[in-house]
Amino acid sequence: xxxxxxxxxxxxxxxRLDNRAAHLEYAKGFLDRIVIGGPLLSDDGQAMIGxxxxxxxxxxAELDAFLANDPYARAGLFESVSVIRYKKVLx
Numbered sequence: 001x002x003x004x005x006x007x008x009x010x011x012x013x014x015x016r017l018d019n020r021a022a023h024l025e026y027a028k029g030f031l032d033r034i035v036i037g038g039p040l041l042s043d044d045g046q047a048m049i050g051x052x053x054x055x056x057x058x059x060x061a062e063l064d065a066f067l068a069n070d071p072y073a074r075a076g077l078f079e080s081v082s083v084i085r086y087k088k089v090l091x
Contacts, residue, residue: 002054007050010079015075016048019075023071034054039051051072
């Protein structure tokens with residue numbers, strides 16, 4: 001399993017909004033792999049500033065392909081993407 005955090009480029013909210021429907025439709029094709037996922041929010045909870053999710057695979061190449069083909073990534077939304085191996089313990 002991997003935990004992924006993607007931070008949006010500053011000032012790119014419209015890019016996120018323009019590609020949100022395609023991103024969600026794309027993600028629905030991986031519901032058997034996405035353990036949990038959703039947008040990162042600003043401190044006041046009013047603006048989406050990135051994405052975070054846990055992807056259930058041991059195959060890093062599979063995750064990399066998922067990330068590369070995400071409509072958000074293809075639109076150049078992300079300033080950074082952090083991937084770290086993850087082990088679910090609770091619940």
